[in-house]
Amino acid sequence: MSEVVLEATGLVKTYGDLNAVDNLDLQVFKGEVYSMLGPNGAGKTTTVEILEGLRNPTSGTAKVFGLDVMKDYDKVRSKVGVLPQTFEPWDRLRPPEAIEYWASLFGRKMTKRDIHALLEKVDLAHKDKVWGERLSGGEKRRLGIAMALVGDPELIFLDEPTTGLDPQARKGLWGIIHALGDAGKTVFLTTHYLEEAENLADRVSIMNKGKIVVSGSPEELVNLYGGGTHVILRGAGEPGMASLEKLGYKSTIHDRDVTVHVPSLMRTKDFMVQINQTGIGYKDFETRRPSLEDVFFNMVGGRMEEGVLK
Amino acid sequence: MSRMFADFKAFGRAYLRSRTGFFFALIFPVILILVFGAIFSQTGTQKINLPVQDLDNSYWSQTYLRFINQTGAFTVQMISSDIDFDQYIKDELLVLAMQIPPGFGTNVSNRLNSTGPPAMIILKGDPTNSYFAIGQGAANAVASQLAFYGNHVNDVAVVQPQTIGEPQYTFIDFFVPGMIAFTALTTPLFSMSTICSEYRNRGFFKLLGSTPLKKSEWLAAKILWYIVLMLASIVIMYAVGIAAFSAHFTITPMAILLVIVGVFLFTSLGMFLGVFVNNPESAAALANAIGFPMMFLSGIFFQLDSMPEYLQYIAKALPLTYLAEGLRATMSLGNDVVAATDLVILLVSGIILFIVAARAMSWKGK
Numbered sequence: 001m002s003e004v005v006l007e008a009t010g011l012v013k014t015y016g017d018l019n020a021v022d023n024l025d026l027q028v029f030k031g032e033v034y035s036m037l038g039p040n041g042a043g044k045t046t047t048v049e050i051l052e053g054l055r056n057p058t059s060g061t062a063k064v065f066g067l068d069v070m071k072d073y074d075k076v077r078s079k080v081g082v083l084p085q086t087f088e089p090w091d092r093l094r095p096p097e098a099i100e101y102w103a104s105l106f107g108r109k110m111t112k113r114d115i116h117a118l119l120e121k122v123d124l125a126h127k128d129k130v131w132g133e134r135l136s137g138g139e140k141r142r143l144g145i146a147m148a149l150v151g152d153p154e155l156i157f158l159d160e161p162t163t164g165l166d167p168q169a170r171k172g173l174w175g176i177i178h179a180l181g182d183a184g185k186t187v188f189l190t191t192h193y194l195e196e197a198e199n200l201a202d203r204v205s206i207m208n209k210g211k212i213v214v215s216g217s218p219e220e221l222v223n224l225y226g227g228g229t230h231v232i233l234r235g236a237g238e239p240g241m242a243s244l245e246k247l248g249y250k251s252t253i254h255d256r257d258v259t260v261h262v263p264s265l266m267r268t269k270d271f272m273v274q275i276n277q278t279g280i281g282y283k284d285f286e287t288r289r290p291s292l293e294d295v296f297f298n299m300v301g302g303r304m305e306e307g308v309l310k
Numbered sequence: 311m312s313r314m315f316a317d318f319k320a321f322g323r324a325y326l327r328s329r330t331g332f333f334f335a336l337i338f339p340v341i342l343i344l345v346f347g348a349i350f351s352q353t354g355t356q357k358i359n360l361p362v363q364d365l366d367n368s369y370w371s372q373t374y375l376r377f378i379n380q381t382g383a384f385t386v387q388m389i390s391s392d393i394d395f396d397q398y399i400k401d402e403l404l405v406l407a408m409q410i411p412p413g414f415g416t417n418v419s420n421r422l423n424s425t426g427p428p429a430m431i432i433l434k435g436d437p438t439n440s441y442f443a444i445g446q447g448a449a450n451a452v453a454s455q456l457a458f459y460g461n462h463v464n465d466v467a468v469v470q471p472q473t474i475g476e477p478q479y480t481f482i483d484f485f486v487p488g489m490i491a492f493t494a495l496t497t498p499l500f501s502m503s504t505i506c507s508e509y510r511n512r513g514f515f516k517l518l519g520s521t522p523l524k525k526s527e528w529l530a531a532k533i534l535w536y537i538v539l540m541l542a543s544i545v546i547m548y549a550v551g552i553a554a555f556s557a558h559f560t561i562t563p564m565a566i567l568l569v570i571v572g573v574f575l576f577t578s579l580g581m582f583l584g585v586f587v588n589n590p591e592s593a594a595a596l597a598n599a600i601g602f603p604m605m606f607l608s609g610i611f612f613q614l615d616s617m618p619e620y621l622q623y624i625a626k627a628l629p630l631t632y633l634a635e636g637l638r639a640t641m642s643l644g645n646d647v648v649a650a651t652d653l654v655i656l657l658v659s660g661i662i663l664f665i666v667a668a669r670a671m672s673w674k675g676k
Contacts, residue, residue, distance in 0.1 A: 054674055090324055093323065
């Protein structure tokens with residue numbers, strides 16, 4: 001098992017009668033991209049801000065690099081980079097100036113070449129003469145990520161880094177986050193975009209109403225909670241449907257194409273071997289694997305649209 | 311320390327790129343000096359407190375003072391005869407005071423009988439201050455009135471004007487120190503209250519909270535920035551005062567200390583206000599609500615003793631009063647004793663406000 005970088009035990013945050021974070025336990029391991037996925041109001045940002053040392057929990061403990069975030073965060077602050085959900089750059093600082101400023105706060109001397117290289121990394125080097133207030137939404141977030149990286153942190157918190165961005169800007173940020181993962185950084189990513197968690201995360205926790213509903217790698221979650229795979233047997237017709245029923249599979253037919261549901265716990269390959277052995281005739285087949293969206297629907301009981309639970 | 315300077319540099323750079331901040335810190339005070347300087351150097355007002363030391367205490371000195379009272383232009387306040395008149399003026403930062411020398415009554419009596427020199431009345435103050443001009447006119451008129459007690463006698467009593475400090479002192483020498491105090495209030499107070507609110511609203515505090523920068527370092531960087539800005543502002547105001555109005559005030563070490571402590575105090579006050587408001591607009595409104603009355607009640611534009619008594623009590627409770635008074639004392643009157651007292655009052659108030667503001671302010675979310 002890898003080294004635990006981040007750990008929360010029995011974390012609770014209440015506001016009056018509302019349990020924003022409700023007895024939450026989690027562990028994040030060194031070098032993984034961990035994603036906390038959930039709708040708006042699920043408690044993701046409250047949790048991440050507690051873990052960043054920017055908000056005190058009502059009860060429970062949170063540790064970063066083995067140190068209590070409420071007591072000893074100062075000792076590990078330089079190993080942690082943060083991009084808050086509401087990140088905005090300083091209006092009248094240019095990207096290189098903002099980087100230089102942030103690096104100084106982390107006690108790091110950066111040459112102009114270092115700064116340029118970092119801005120290149122986030123595809124912002126061409127905007128080095130533009131004030132922060134004149135950057136686009138995606139450029140601002142990229143600058144935020146660059147600022148979070150100035151101290152060469154081991155752990156990086158990215159709180160909804162792509163919210164509100166257009167698809168192209170979002171994909172651009174995904175590339176940066178992938179690169180962080182490839183570089184062995186530990187990334188704690190919160191998001192309400194299912195495809196983002198599925199695409200970027202090594203492990204995902206689905207959070208709803210202050211609780212973690214389920215955790216695991218996207219593949220595990222899909223296999224365990226996605227509800228199984230749909231296999232479409234082209235041209236199998238009524239005979240195929242009857243044969244499947246004899247094998248214990250329920251199916252539906254549309255234009256002689258038979259769709260059968262293969263349960264989560266069964267591998268699709270084994271199913272195909274089984275039906276081939278029975279001699280069911282079909283012209284072709286295709287599979288439709290479930291996604292994290294199906295997992296979310298099955299576990300939370302609703303679908304998310306732009307962070308809103310429907 | 312390096313983190314504090316990093317924050318200082320970034321903040322200063324962004325601040326100077328804000329036209330509003332640049333205007334209010336460096337240009338606005340100059341405009342006020344030019345406008346108010348032009349207006350008040352030429353005109354006067356009518357309400358005058360007149361401290362009087364009667365060293366003669368004779369029938370004629372009391373008669374003279376009775377006439378002075380009857381003009382309705384003065385509120386006469388008697389100064390004890392055993393007090394050093396010049397020192398009293400200096401200590402109380404008076405712009406106008408009267409002394410009736412010993413022998414006044416004898417000289418009046420002699421003069422009414424057409425013998426001896428005219429009796430002398432000393433009117434001391436700032437000859438370019440509007441009060442002084444009014445005071446001198448009224449004192450001369452009353453002195454002329456004594457001639458009616460004699461027959462065909464002129465010049466029974468004459469008013470001898472004397473200046474406080476250097477004779478070339480002008481209105482601007484009194485006004486510019488007040489303007490320096492005014493700027494030391496407005497720039498940090500309005501700016502800091504807005505900045506604190508804006509930083510919280512836009513998540514800058516949380517962002518800074520994620521760095522090794524300490525809250526105290528951030529606060530110190532802001533205070534240092536406003537001190538540097540104010541020192542630049544003083545140099546500009548000094549240059550304008552000299553170039554436009556031939557001013558003669560001096561920038562003393564005590565004045566620098568007062569400005570530093572004043573900026574410290576008003577920056578802390580701005581932080582304190584910024585803690586309690588949710589958006590920059592409310593912060594600006596609250597700073598205006600506190601700052602503007604303070605400007606007008608602290609003797610920047612109007613003499614304190616021209617205000618109703620209850621307002622003078624309020625003025626005494628306002629820190630800007632002490633900053634303006636201290637700066638005038640050291641820069642225009644060379645009175646560092648009064649300035650030092652004001653400095654201590656400002657420093658104690660500043661430390662209290664700083665502690666309260668620093669404790670009330672949090673970078674963490676609730």
